[in-house]
Amino acid sequence: VRGDLEALGFTAVTLKLARPRGAPDAVAAITARALRDRMADTKLKVAILGPDGADWEIIDPLLAKGQLPNLARLKARGAWGNIKTMTPALSPLLWTSIATGKPPEEHGIIDFLVKDTETGLAVPVSSRWRKVKALWNIFSDAARSSAFIAWWATWPAEPVDGFMISDRVAYSLFGFVSNDPERQGATYPETYLDEIRPRLVDDGAITLDEIRKFVVVSPAQFAALRRQVQEDPKVAYREPVNHLTKILASARSYQAIALDILGRGQPDLFSIYYQGIDEVCHRFAHYMPPRMDMATAEEYAAYRDAVFAYYRYQDRLIGEILAKLSPDTVVLVVSDHGFQNGSSRPAKEPPYIEGKPGLWHRRYGILIAAGPGIRPGRLDTTSLLDIAPTVLYLAGMPVADDMQGSVIKEAIDDAFQARFPPRTLPSYEGVGRSLEQIRPVVAGSGADEEMVARLKSLGYVGGGQEAGGADGADGAGTPGAGAGGAAPGGDAGGQALVTAHLNEAGLHAKNKDYARAQAAVAEALKINPDFIPALLLTIQIEEGQKHFDRAIA
Numbered sequence: 187v188r189g190d191l192e193a194l195g196f197t198a199v200t201l202k203l204a205r206p207r208g209a210p211d212a213v214a215a216i217t218a219r220a221l222r223d224r225m226a227d228t229k230l231k232v233a234i235l236g237p238d239g240a241d242w243e244i245i246d247p248l249l250a251k252g253q254l255p256n257l258a259r260l261k262a263r264g265a266w267g268n269i270k271t272m273t274p275a276l277s278p279l280l281w282t283s284i285a286t287g288k289p290p291e292e293h294g295i296i297d298f299l300v301k302d303t304e305t306g307l308a309v310p311v312s313s314r315w316r317k318v319k320a321l322w323n324i325f326s327d328a329a330r331s332s333a334f335i336a337w338w339a340t341w342p343a344e345p346v347d348g349f350m351i352s353d354r355v356a357y358s359l360f361g362f363v364s365n366d367p368e369r370q371g372a373t374y375p376e377t378y379l380d381e382i383r384p385r386l387v388d389d390g391a392i393t394l395d396e397i398r399k400f401v402v403v404s405p406a407q408f409a410a411l412r413r414q415v416q417e418d419p420k421v422a423y424r425e426p427v428n429h430l431t432k433i434l435a436s437a438r439s440y441q442a443i444a445l446d447i448l449g450r451g452q453p454d455l456f457s458i459y460y461q462g463i464d465e466v467c468h469r470f471a472h473y474m475p476p477r478m479d480m481a482t483a484e485e486y487a488a489y490r491d492a493v494f495a496y497y498r499y500q501d502r503l504i505g506e507i508l509a510k511l512s513p514d515t516v517v518l519v520v521s522d523h524g525f526q527n528g529s530s531r532p533a534k535e536p537p538y539i540e541g542k543p544g545l546w547h548r549r550y551g552i553l554i555a556a557g558p559g560i561r562p563g564r565l566d567t568t569s570l571l572d573i574a575p576t577v578l579y580l581a582g583m584p585v586a587d588d589m590q591g592s593v594i595k596e597a598i599d600d601a602f603q604a605r606f607p608p609r610t611l612p613s614y615e616g617v618g619r620s621l622e623q624i625r626p627v628v629a630g631s632g633a634d635e636e637m638v639a640r641l642k643s644l645g646y647v648g649g650g651q652e653a654g655g656a657d658g659a660d661g662a663g664t665p666g667a668g669a670g671g672a673a674p675g676g677d678a679g680g681q682a683l684v685t686a687h688l689n690e691a692g693l694h695a696k697n698k699d700y701a702r703a704q705a706a707v708a709e710a711l712k713i714n715p716d717f718i719p720a721l722l723l724t725i726q727i728e729e730g731q732k733h734f735d736r737a738i739a
Contacts, residue, residue, distance in 0.1 A: 205217075205616050210619060210623055214327075214618045214619045217327075217616060217617040217618055218327055218328070218329070218617065218618050220611075220617070221327060221328050221583075221584070221611065221614075221617050221618075222328065222329070224583075224584040224609045224610075224611055225328060225582050225583050225584070225609075226582035226606050226609070227582055228559075228580060228581065228582040228602075228606055229514060230514055230515070230516055230557070230558055230559065230580055230581065230582070231452060231453075231454055231455070231456070231511075231512060231514055231515045231516070231581075232454070232455050232456070232515065232516050232518065232577050232580050232581055233455075233456045233457065233507070233511055233515050233516070233517050233518065234284075234455075234456070234457035234458075234518045234520060234573070234577065235457070235458060235460070235504055235507060235517065235518070235519045235520070236281065236284075236337075236457065236458065236459040236460060236519075236520050236521065236522075237460045237462070237463050237500050237504075237519070237521050238277055238281075238459065238460060238461050238462075238463060238464035238465075238521060238522055239463045239464030239467055239521060239522070239523060239524065239525045239547070239551075240463050240497075240500070240519075240521035240524070240551060240552050241521070241524030241525050241527070241548055241550075241551065241552065242268065242524070242550070242552050243524065243527055243528075243548070244493065244494070244497060244525070244527055245257065245497065245552065248494060248497055248498070249261070253494075253497075253498050253501075254497065254498065254501040255501065255505070256501045256502070256504050256505035256508060257501050257504065257519070257554070260504075260508075260517065260519060260554050260556045261554055261556075262562075263556050263562055264517075264554050264555050264556025264557070264560055264562055265554070265555045265556070265560055265561055265562060265563055265564075265565050265594075265596070265597035266552070266553065266554045266555070266564060266565060267553055267564055267565030267566060267567060267568060268550040268551070268552070268553070268565075268567045268568070269520065269521070269550065269551045269552065269553040269567065269568045269569065269570060269572075270549065270550055270551075270567050270568070270569055270570070271522060271523040271524075271547070271549055271550065271551060271570065272289065272290070272570055272571075273692070273696070274544055274689055274692065275522070275523045275544045275547040275549075276297065276298065276544060276689070277338055277461075277464065277522060278295050278297070278298055278311050278338040278339050279295055279296060279297070279689075280522035280523065280570060281337055281338045281339075281459065281522055282295040282316060282320070282338065282339055283570050283571060284520060284522065284570050284573045284574065285320040285321050285322075285334075285337060285574065286316070286318050286319065286320050286321075286574060286589075287571055287573070287574030287575055287586065287589035287590070287591055288318050288571070288588075288589065288590070289571065289590060289693070290689075290693055291690070291693040291694060291697065292317070292318060293316055293317055293318050294315050294316055294317035294318070295311055295315055295316055295338075295339050296686055296689045296690050296693065297311065297685055297686035297689050298310065298311060298641055299311065299641070299683065299685075299686060300312075300315055300683075300686060301683050301686070308683050310641070311338075311339050312339060312341050312342065313339055313340050313341060313342060313343075313344060313352075313625070314342070314625065315339065316339060316621070317621075318615060318621075319614050319615060319621060321334075321455060321457075321574055321577060321578075322334050322344065322346045322348075322350060322455075323344065323346070323614075323618075323621070323624070324578070324583070324614045324617075325346070325347065325348075325454060325455050325581075325583075326345075326346045326347040326348075326618070327614065327617050327618030327619075328583055329347065330347065330453075330454040330455065330581065330583075331347045331348040331453035331454045331455070332346055332347065332348045332349075332453050332454060332455040332456070332457075333348045333349040333350075333351075333447045333453045333455075333456050333457070334346075334349075334350055334351065334457045334458075334459075335349075335351040335440055335443055335444050335447070335457065335458040335459065336351060336352075336353055336355070336356075336440045336458060336459040336460075336461070337353060337457070337459045338353055338459070339353065340352040340353050341353055341354040341371055341372065342370065342371025342372075342625070342626045342628045343371050343372065343373050343374040343376075343626070344374065344621075344624060344625060344626070345374050345624055345626070346374060348453045349373070349374065349375075349378065349447050349453075350373065350374040351373050351378075351440070351443050351447075352371065352372055352373060353459075354371075354372055355372050355373060355379065355386070355439070355440070355443070356386050356435070356436050356439030356440055356443075370626075370628040371626055371628040382442070382443050382446060385439070385442040385443070385446065386439040386442065386443075387435050387438050387439055388435050389415070389428075389431035389432045389434070389435040390412075390415075390431075391435065392431040392434050392435055394408045396434060397427060397430060397431065397434075399495055399499070400430060400466075400491070400492045400495040400496060400499075401426070401427060401430065401470075401488055401489050401491075401492050401495075402487060402488040402489075403427055403488065407427075408427070411425060411427050411428050412428075414428065415428055426469045426470060426489065426492075429465075429469055430466070430469065430492070433461075433462050433465050433466060433469075433496075434462075436461065436462070437460065437461075437462045437499075437503065440458065440459075440460075441458075441503050441506065444458045444507060445506060445507075445510060448507070448510040448511070449510070452510070452511060452512050452515070454581060455577065455581065456511070456515075458507065460500060460503065462496055462499070462500060463493075463496060463497065463500055463521075463525075464525070466492060466493055466496040467493055467525040467537060467546070468537045468538050468546070469492075469537070469538060470489050470492035470493050471493055471525060471526065471527065471531065471537045471546060472531060472536050472537055473485055473486055473488075473489035473490055473492065473493075474490060474493050474494075474527060474528075474531075475490055476528070476529075477490075478531065478533070479533070480533075480534075480536060493527075504519070513558075514557075514558060515557055515558075516555065516556070516557035516558060516559065516560060516580050517554070517555070517556050517557050518553070518554070518555050518573065518576075518577070519552065519553070519554040520551070520552070520553055520570075520573055521551035521552045521553075522551055522570065523547045523548060523549070523550070523551050524547070524548030524549070524550050524551050524552075525537075525546060525547060525548055526546045526547070526548050530548070531546065532545055532546060550567070551570075553565065553568055555576075555594070555597045558602075559580065559598055559599055559601075559602035560597055560598060560599065561596070561597060561598060561599040561600075565594065565596055565597055566596065568594055569591050570591075571589065571590050571591030572591035572592055572593070572594050573591070574589060574591065575589050575591050575592055575593045576593050576594045576597070579593045579598075579606075579608055580598075582606065584608075584609040584610050584611040585608060585609070585610050585611075586610070586611060586612070586613050586614050587610055587611070587612050587613065588612065588613045588615070593608060683710075683713060684710045684713050684714050684717055684720065687706045687707065687709040687710035687713075687720075688706070688707070688710050688719060688720060688723060690702075690706040691703045691704075691706035691707045691710065691720075691723055691727070692723060694706060695723065695726060695727055695730065698730060700727055700730055700731050703723075703727050704724075704727055707720055707723055707724050707727065711724075725737045
């Protein structure tokens with residue numbers, strides 16, 4: 187046919203469709219236009235409020251007593267239910283999955299600490315390690331405004347249409363940054379840090395009266411504890427009351443930032459991450475009723491109400507935000523996991539045991555959606571990966587085909603769905619500027635050592651004090667999910683990297699990508715050849731490939 191057509195004078199033409207090529211600004215303009223053509227004007231704003239570790243099993247009894255009025259009103263007018271966490275249930279992984287709609291093996295944030303490629307040292311994970319775009323990048327590409335406050339792994343702050351307040355501004359684990367190198371990348375715009383500085387508080391500003399709303403402590407005890415902070419801060423912050431002052435200072439600081447930003451005009455997408463519930467649970471959950479054997483009578487009397495009191499405080503913080511949001515806002519309250527309570531708490535290991543942060547995490551967090559277009563009522567269990575698609579849909583933006591989750595249609599009323607049928611696009615990764623083009627180049631963090639110490643104090647990373655163990659992210663015995671143990675010589679940094687490699691291997695093994703799983707385990711075994719969780723995972727990988735002789739060996 188081709189020959190006959192050419193004989194008649196027709197010319198054969200080959201047309202190839204591909205991404206546009208050329209100057210970055212031109213390509214970004216073309217792809218951004220393609221995105222806008224797929225957008226709809228729903229006239230809705232979206233707010234994501236993220237209380238880390240919030241759990242219905244603790245919330246519901248407090249609701250019944252009338253102690254959480256703001257959450258009660260949201261739940262009464264909204265759609266609500268459980269949200270299932272992911273494995274390993276570690277906060278940097280989970281919150282990055284919420285923000286990207288991608289699992290950890292795709293977005294690249296797989297542990298609290300990573301290996302610095304220049305120094306070889308274990309350093310806190312940062313935004314540099316995220317491989318895919320997050321909601322704040324996506325909204326900026328669409329010329330929509332956003333503000334994200336305190337989310338994990340957001341330092342250095344990326345440029346956005348709006349505000350980005352990184353996790354190193356007042357984060358209670360990291361401390362307030364004050365030296366010049368550390369100022370770089372703390373916020374976007376960078377000048378906003380100076381504007382908000384007068385509203386930030388450190389833990390020295392937390393008074394005895396404030397602390398007594400959470401725990402029982404005498405003036406003499408509190409004064410002695412504060413002196414300890416001045417004399418030996420590394421040891422002092424392992425004491426629960428001192429750590430509580432840090433948690434409260436961080437919460438107050440980030441709340442002040444949130445209220446300031448909303449006072450300047452609510453963006454299209456607003457979000458604040460609250461670390462407090464998870465931190466307080468890691469410090470005080472073993473003191474909750476009924477009394478556990480590991481808690482003395484004196485500790486139980488002093489600390490038994492700390493978790494419940496912090497839930498009440500968190501409810502007040504949420505209420506302050508709700509009062510500032512416009513009526514056209516859909517509010518999503520999301521937690522990444524729950525926290526063990528009552529008889530389900532591990533009997534022999536406290537929640538701050540080093541290197542086993544997920545041991546006390548419960549498999550289900552909370553989800554509430556309330557506002558225009560939301561159908562009230564109980565939801566089936568949803569996924570963390572459903573949040574990003576749902577946010578995009580409510581905002582009138584297409585859902586990416588490469589996001590594994592889906593829009594939570596059960597939470598959205600029929601009239602809204604009929605008016606705004608879902609639209610899709612293949613991926614946001616090729617839209618607008620790439621991450622490499624927009625990411626700021628900043629000096630390394632001068633606070634890394636302090637940050638690692640604080641992560642250890644909560645049990646988020648191992649410090650070489652706990653031996654072995656293969657406890658998983660949900661306490662179910664999955665190797666690599668925050669496993670404890672020490673690298674040779676007690677090298678806590680090396681051990682942290684062992685855990686990171688095991689997390690990566692576990693994620694690949696789950697997807698039956700055994701070649702990459704084996705490569706990651708091999709890296710872990712280079713650091714500690716006798717580390718039992720790595721050897722156990724090696725057995726699982728060999729079994730998965732039906733290499734039974736190797737598994738037995």
